[in-house]
Amino acid sequence: MKNKLSVVKIGGNVIEDEKALDVFLTAFSKLEGLKILVHGGGKLATQLATKLGIESKMIDGRRITDAETVDIITMVYGGLANKKIVAQLQAKNTNAIGLSGADGDSIQAHKRPVKEIDYGFVGDIDSVNSGLLTKLLSADLTPIFCALSHDGAGQLLNTNADTIASEIAIGMASSYETTLYYCFEKKGVLMDIADENSVVKHIDSDTYQELLSDGIIANGMLPKLHNCFHALNNSVSKVCLGDVTMLDKETELFTTIKL
Numbered sequence: 001m002k003n004k005l006s007v008v009k010i011g012g013n014v015i016e017d018e019k020a021l022d023v024f025l026t027a028f029s030k031l032e033g034l035k036i037l038v039h040g041g042g043k044l045a046t047q048l049a050t051k052l053g054i055e056s057k058m059i060d061g062r063r064i065t066d067a068e069t070v071d072i073i074t075m076v077y078g079g080l081a082n083k084k085i086v087a088q089l090q091a092k093n094t095n096a097i098g099l100s101g102a103d104g105d106s107i108q109a110h111k112r113p114v115k116e117i118d119y120g121f122v123g124d125i126d127s128v129n130s131g132l133l134t135k136l137l138s139a140d141l142t143p144i145f146c147a148l149s150h151d152g153a154g155q156l157l158n159t160n161a162d163t164i165a166s167e168i169a170i171g172m173a174s175s176y177e178t179t180l181y182y183c184f185e186k187k188g189v190l191m192d193i194a195d196e197n198s199v200v201k202h203i204d205s206d207t208y209q210e211l212l213s214d215g216i217i218a219n220g221m222l223p224k225l226h227n228c229f230h231a232l233n234n235s236v237s238k239v240c241l242g243d244v245t246m247l248d249k250e251t252e253l254f255t256t257i258k259l
């Protein structure tokens with residue numbers, strides 16, 4: 001039987017809110033078994049760029065990452081956000097180790113080819129170094145990933161944190177029974193975006209098609225669910241979506257997705 005592994009992603013809205021982040025990190029530190037955390041931080045990067053007088057451009061939820069912007073996101077994702085989370089987890093007795101995709105050659109990617117849009121230094125993932133992650137997990141370390149990959153030729157690349165989480169989960173799924181968790185500011189996938197409690201508790205491939213054709217899923221939820229099904233179609237056992245309380249044993253209201 002395979003060991004269980006939890007790959008958990010938190011979005012920028014959670015990182016920004018000190019209380020929500022603390023609730024989440026407390027639950028994460030208590031989560032039993034092997035675990036990996038991936039964090040975003042898009043909002044923090046936009047805020048710093050604004051302070052520095054640099055305009056942030058997003059297309060379909062993806063940041064246009066020019067040379068100035070890749071420096072900013074390296075400072076924010078790999079520096080401030082990652083190190084704060086690592087330090088807070090240490091205070092909660094979790095031996096966290098912060099990583100970008102360049103550290104230990106953990107996530108290799110290539111710069112997205114220019115078609116209609118030039119995304120700049122945005123990376124599409126080629127491989128996850130599951131051997132390294134297995135070694136870290138065996139040494140009782142909990143890897144904490146930010147949204148940076150690298151091209152193996154010295155260039156850091158910006159990669160959406162939801163995608164990093166699903167690719168890590170896929171990369172580990174041959175060795176571990178892997179569950180992927182997406183924590184964000186809603187209690188799960190909602191039937192009615194205005195009603196916090198209208199959580200769709202279970203989604204499978206058929207329900208997904210219905211939700212799509214009924215227009216229930218929009219904006220950031222479209223690529224998120226695409227990532228969920230990509231993971232499930234590549235050996236990840238289960239995906240859960242919910243708010244910062246989702247990892248608490250008592251919490252019942254969240255979305256579970258299985259094929």
Ligand SMILES: Nc1ncnc2c1ncn2[C@@H]1O[C@H](COP(=O)(O)OP(=O)(O)O)[C@@H](O)[C@H]1O
Pocket residue numbers: 010011012013014040183184185186188189190191192193216217218219220221222224
């Ligand atoms: N049916 C839905 N249920 C829940 N959220 C939805 C739905 N449709 C669209 N959304 C939007 O998707 C957003 C989550 O995506 P995103 O902002 O990319 O998350 P993250 O904070 O993890 O980066 C929610 O904040 C919500 O506004």
Ligand SMILES: CC(=O)N[C@@H](CCC(=O)OP(=O)(O)O)C(=O)O
Pocket residue numbers: 010011012013039040041042043045061062063073122147158159160161162
């Ligand atoms: C290419 C791309 O768009 N990358 C994202 C990475 C951060 C991220 O994904 O953060 P959230 O999870 O908080 O949205 C960005 O720079 O906004």
